[in-house]
Amino acid sequence: MKFFVPGDRVSQAQYGHGTVTRADEYHTSIDFDDHGPRTFSTPRSHLERSETPAPVKPPKRTRKAPRATAAVS
Numbered sequence: 001m002k003f004f005v006p007g008d009r010v011s012q013a014q015y016g017h018g019t020v021t022r023a024d025e026y027h028t029s030i031d032f033d034d035h036g037p038r039t040f041s042t043p044r045s046h047l048e049r050s051e052t053p054a055p056v057k058p059p060k061r062t063r064k065a066p067r068a069t070a071a072v073s
Contacts, residue, residue: 004028004047011050012040019054 004010008020010030018032029039033055
């Protein structure tokens with residue numbers, strides 16, 4: 001059984017290439033390039049090391065709070 005550490009690039013037959021985000025002896029979480037985050041049972045996962053670079057993801061946008069307006073008398 002192969003263990004991967006967070007940051008490793010891997011490939012899975014169904015979902016393609018992704019980056020390991022969390023891994024222990026029971027579960028491995030991967031953020032796939034095209035399919036988003038998925039969690040696998042570590043002993044049953046069939047993952048291979050990948051040499052493909054991680055895609056550049058745009059920064060997450062946050063909403064600004066609406067401005068409080070003063071009451072007009």
